[in-house]
Every structure is written in structure tokens, then in C-alpha cells.
Amino acid sequence: MEHMSGCSDDLVSAEAGSLDACERPCIHHDRVDKVRGVLLADAAADGLAEIFSLLGDRTRVRILHALSLGELCVCDISAALGVSASAISHQLRLLRTAKLVRARKEGKNVFYVLDDGHVHSLIAQGLEHVLE
């Protein structure tokens, strides 16, 4: 298998003491088989990477963090973050398309919430990790 011989070649050239690679090949077939058995399909891996990419923006994480405190209308988000409503609307559209937020219209106003508990948890866990 090409990637296994490639692995071995890479290892020989690995710097002694480096944490980047093993200094000798050491494939644990039981572990590799276990991982292969539940390997992410391309579509799932791409979907996951897309969601995280979308979250990788300062304004969008601030919007999602604000919404993790409760429902807000577009004007509320704009006022709280000090960012123009048109910029907020643009970001909300992206977040809505990715199903990270949900909108409901009430009269002439539009209220937003996080789409589900997963999004709440992503922001909370990410933040705990950063603040640690």
C-alpha cells in the first residue's frame, strides 16, 4: 500500500526528538482498522469543514454568542455589536443558509435564534477551550 511505504520513507527522514513524526514505522493495525470502519465520508467531512469555516469569523462568532443568550431581532444584534444592520443581515443570511440560525417574522420585525442545541454547544465548548 502506497501510503504505508510513504509513511516509512517519511519516518526515516524525521528529525530525532521531533513530535511531528514517528522515527520508525509503527502502524497499529487494530487501531487503523477501527478508524477505517467509521471513517467520515467525504460529504460529512466536507460538511463539517464548511460549518467550521463559516464559524471562523469574528463577527459571526459574536453574533452566535449574542444569540446564545436568547432571541434577538436584527436591530438588537446591530445595536449590541455596534455593527451596521446591513452587515449583520449579510452574516445572518450566511448563517441561516448553513442552518446555524433560524428566523421568524413577527409583524414588521425579524427575530433570530440559534438553530438548535448543537450550535449553542459549539460556541460554548469553543469558548471554554479558548478561555482555558
Place this chain on the structure above:
Amino acid sequence: MEHMSGCSDDLVSAEAGSLDACERPCIHHDRVDKVRGVLLADAAADGLAEIFSLLGDRTRVRILHALSLGELCVCDISAALGVSASAISHQLRLLRTAKLVRARKEGKNVFYVLDDGHVHSLIAQGLEHVLE
């Protein structure tokens, strides 16, 4: 306040029926004050966005998902994912620097685990969201 008058101007031009903006200004001061009281500092928002940006890559999410199943050496990850060890090493270095994974050396081999439960949860929650 500039962003509030900006908000109002934007609203007037909002398309009727659109979910992107309120059709008339409707700032809820109690909600806005609540959000402002716990607004993410710039450093926290940037740190969070950086972590998510780093996660926004197909190979990196596949590595993290594989590690969410248990400890693996660099060769194991390379073999399981069918990606060269040098490419895996490069990604692991980035993930290690961001404290998303931890390495331990045992003899001539280097084993990786997820850095903490937050990283495990980020991958699990993100995946549940994508697969729903």
C-alpha cells in the same frame, strides 16, 4: 448613537417580506443591555474564530474525528486516512500549536490524542449538526 440611526436607515430600505432585516426599527433595550454586559472581548472573539478557522479543513476534521476514537500514532493516522505521513505531520503541528491535540513520545514513536473534552465535543456536536 450611530449604529442605531444606521440600523433605522437600513430598515427603511429592507425588502418587504425579507428575513434579512426588520422593516421598522425595534431595538429591545433590555435584551441589548444583557448582550452588551457579556459581550465577547476582541481577544476571545478572535481566538474563537481562529480555532474554528483551523477546524475548517477536510483533512484536519478527519484527523480530529479519527483521534476522537482514541490515541493514534502518526503512522496510524496516515494509514487510516490514506494521506502521506508528511502531510499528516504538517496538520498535526498546526493542531498542536492551537492546543487541539497533544503529543507524547514513546521510544521512537509519537502518539496523539485530542487535547481535551472540548475538542471531542466540538467534533461530535458539529458532526451531529451536519448529519441531521
